Amino acid sequence: MIITKEQVLSALRNVEDPDLKKDLVTLHMIKDLEVEDKNIRFTLELTTPACPMKDMLKNACLNAIKYFVSQEALVEINITSRVTKPMDTTQLNNIKNIILVSSGKGGVGKSTVASNLAIALAKDGAKTGLIDADIYGPSVPTMFGLVSAKPSARETADGKTLILPIEKYGIKLLSLGFFADPDQPVPWRGPMASNAVKQLFNDADWGELDYLIVDLPPGTGDIHITITQSFPIAGAVIVTTPQQVALADTRKGLAMFQMPSINIPVLGVIENMSYFTPAELPENKYYIFGKDGGKALASTFNVPFLGEIPIVQSIGEGGDSGTPIALNAESPLSAVFAELAGKVAQQISIQNVGAVNC
Numbered sequence: 001m002i003i004t005k006e007q008v009l010s011a012l013r014n015v016e017d018p019d020l021k022k023d024l025v026t027l028h029m030i031k032d033l034e035v036e037d038k039n040i041r042f043t044l045e046l047t048t049p050a051c052p053m054k055d056m057l058k059n060a061c062l063n064a065i066k067y068f069v070s071q072e073a074l075v076e077i078n079i080t081s082r083v084t085k086p087m088d089t090t091q092l093n094n095i096k097n098i099i100l101v102s103s104g105k106g107g108v109g110k111s112t113v114a115s116n117l118a119i120a121l122a123k124d125g126a127k128t129g130l131i132d133a134d135i136y137g138p139s140v141p142t143m144f145g146l147v148s149a150k151p152s153a154r155e156t157a158d159g160k161t162l163i164l165p166i167e168k169y170g171i172k173l174l175s176l177g178f179f180a181d182p183d184q185p186v187p188w189r190g191p192m193a194s195n196a197v198k199q200l201f202n203d204a205d206w207g208e209l210d211y212l213i214v215d216l217p218p219g220t221g222d223i224h225i226t227i228t229q230s231f232p233i234a235g236a237v238i239v240t241t242p243q244q245v246a247l248a249d250t251r252k253g254l255a256m257f258q259m260p261s262i263n264i265p266v267l268g269v270i271e272n273m274s275y276f277t278p279a280e281l282p283e284n285k286y287y288i289f290g291k292d293g294g295k296a297l298a299s300t301f302n303v304p305f306l307g308e309i310p311i312v313q314s315i316g317e318g319g320d321s322g323t324p325i326a327l328n329a330e331s332p333l334s335a336v337f338a339e340l341a342g343k344v345a346q347q348i349s350i351q352n353v354g355a356v357n358c
């Protein structure tokens, strides 16, 4: 029996990406197809290395070939990824997707979420950067064990000075905290802070990035306006805790992104400190601050609910000791952050559908 490339492609036209709502051939996700007797080999190019549906799509391809082409086919699928970028925005340097992590209220775990998401994306193989734009209390230096680090700079051929982000745990990092004395509060005036934050984007040598995560200050202030109006933003992730006070502030924060003058896609809501699980009763979840507030908020604004993060001592300890919990493969929390990162990346891919995949 002779198998042709056309038969294989026509079988794969039956496999639809459930998020992107098109088949894999139309989405140009099938690459380097080779057919030799019963042997079929191709690359499945996903839109993110953090794709939560990797295995499902691979199995669907196998099944489609067995069903529509031949039960005897021997199929080898190599999975790679090329992160997509938004279609209708000018890219900033070589940065494909800028993702804002925002919260209406301080202290809800925004920096914890931003740092652990960045680590989870980098662990999946995505080229990831993190900007700590929290002028009130930059926490990235502490969370990454870089309290006394100072970035160096390099001169370009045309005489421009570029800051070199510090690399740690596979992530390129810049924080306003790197430029200030950790023991001295910096009384930023509005325009000064905005200019400093802009420099972190424009005057840094980021190289190529799939995702640049930005840890915003809490609330809705000058920095938010500056960043959303100056740079092409792929989307915002909203962090809240379950308490009513936090939810009320988060509602305002979320509404800001949906204002016509700002109009930034909200990729979804993450609820932090959702429940407490005692170490001796790992199956029990105590929703001590109330249940499903984040979910209800997401549904009110018609945006995805991305997931819950429990209150766990090791999350706080990881942040304080410069080793965020997502680095610890043994901790179940690393799986929680991997899943959240997958969902964020998935939402980005959905936003970017139809964009040129490069």
Ligand SMILES: Nc1ncnc2c1ncn2[C@@H]1O[C@H](COP(=O)(O)OP(=O)(O)OP(=O)(O)O)[C@@H](O)[C@H]1O
Pocket: 103, 105, 106, 107, 108, 109, 110, 111, 112, 113, 134, 137, 139, 217, 218, 272, 273, 309, 310, 311, 312, 313, 314, 315, 316, 317, 319, 320
């Ligand atoms: N799920 C969690 N379980 C336990 N501790 C947590 C959790 N999430 C965050 N924390 C701790 O809560 C404190 C506040 O977290 P974080 O600094 O991430 O909040 P934030 O919203 O960025 O705060 P800020 O408004 O100061 O920027 C930190 O000490 C952090 O380690």
